[in-house]
Amino acid sequence: MNHDPDLAYRTLSRDANIAEYTQETATGQIIKHTVSRTGENVKYKLVTFKIDDPENPKNWSKAYKWWVTMVIAIMCFIVALCSSIITPGIDDMAREFGVSEEVALLSITLFVVGFGLGPMAFAPMSEVLGRRIVYVSTLGVSVIFHIPCALSKNIQTLLVCRAISGIAISAPMTLVGGSLADLWKNEERGVPMAVFSAAPFMGPAIGPLIGGYLANSNGWRWLYWLQLIVSGAIYAILTFTVKETYAPKILTDRAKRLRKETGDMSYVTEEEIDRRPFSETVKIFCVRPFQLLFGELIVLLLSLYMSVLYGLLYMFFVAYPVVYEEGKHWDRGPTGLMFIPLAVGVCSSACFSPLVNAHYLKLHKKYNGNPPPEMRLIPMMFSCFFIPIGLFIFAWCSYPNVHWAGSMMGGFPVGFGFIFLYNACNNYLVDTYQSQAASALAAKTFLRSMWGAATVLFTTQMYHKMGYQWASSFLAFLSLLCCAIPFCFYFFGARIRKHSKFAAVYDENAVPDPEKNYGH
Structure with missing residues (x-):
């Protein structure tokens, strides 16, 4: 599935020709015949990138x-x-x-x-x-x-x-x-x-x-x-x-330039002639993310999962000073050093991301170019367990009299799991909702940011009342519970998508080619 959620699906009408922004043509234009509001037949020249166009990013x-x-x-x-x-x-x-x-x-x-x-x-x-x-x-x-x-x-x-x-x-x-x-x-x-x-x-x-x-x-x-x-x-x-870098903007500027240079007013882009009404655009941008968040089980649960992870990240800002500065009586400088394994874990997982991408390309071929969105969840199903593992290590090595190396190294698996989960979630939402993907991602971003912002306000109190070990263990159990989400959607996602008002329709006949063995 080669779908770009960042094209102008939300500002253009359903009849707009998105190919103008995704295809290069020999002439640099696509002829479009349409009927004007006055009932006249009109011919437009939709401006495109030419083949090997140097202005195409x-x-x-x-x-x-x-x-x-x-x-x-x-x-x-x-x-x-x-x-x-x-x-x-x-x-x-x-x-x-x-x-x-x-x-x-x-x-x-x-x-x-x-x-x-x-x-x-x-x-x-x-x-x-x-x-x-x-x-x-x-x-x-x-x-x-x-x-x-x-x-x-x-x-x-x-x-x-x-x-x-x-x-x-x-x-x-x-x-x-x-x-x-x-x-x-x-x-x-x-x-x-x-x-x-x-x-x-x-x-x-x-x-x-x-x-x-x-x-x-x-x-x-x-x-x-x-x-x-x-x-x-x-x-x-x-x-x-x-x-x-945005193709619709570049081509709109080119169309204006061509009209000025040639005097031919038929040089246009879909952005100029086929926009949605302003009220509809506002509704899509402001209301659609919340329709998806509260009306789509996939968006809701994945947004909650990403919110838990994002909240963990910001909880660490407060939890580390509590554990190391209060518990071990350290200064702020050495406490900051405890974040190094978290950063190393993030870098390490980034190094593995191309391998994950290569595996998906194999699946892409195996499903004849049309893999179901659930294939995006495979990295998530493996990496989700790194988060609770790291949190349990951090929790039960955080006693003041236990050596700092144990709790410090708990950050590595947490950092290692973040990117796999983040990318798999985004890719699954994009493949599932396609033209609605930008709104689905906006819903996820909104919820995770609100929760991440709130966590820093109660983390200190939580660690003081529950104790270092059980506060971190509570977070570990919460992240472990969330591990059920990718498995749920991997096995039941297709059934859930059938009942969705916004999910894209996939060809149920797109099955693996039995003649191909890609060894996944």
């Missing part, structure tokens, strides 16, 4: 495509870094402003809430205006609002600016998957997606490591100055080196 040089990939992956890393790097400075900030730890933790919560709210606006903006303008404008706003955070004289200023910065900086997380789909052909996308997938999970793992030593040596305000420096640097690189 998929035809750009490999070196430049990798440059763009690395720039936007680093952007995602920095976004995630900004969410977690302030954790070691929470206590100092709370003391300076005379507020409780819970109020100080709102600086993380409000930032992460922005990850759920921002995409609701930035996704539709990118489908209308293009990727680049959304990247540049939103990241620019976020960079600016790091300054009042660093200079704030009271907690109110910091929290408001932190909330604005979180909403603005969420755009890269929302758009990067689409940008990679713009750049790379389906068969080329495995390794770039692995690089991108590691970035959002590396940031939260590296943030407390850097933040611990920086807060000790320079104070908590420098945690915000560092965010300004790194986000400002990537903003400059993005602005001056990354071009527009």
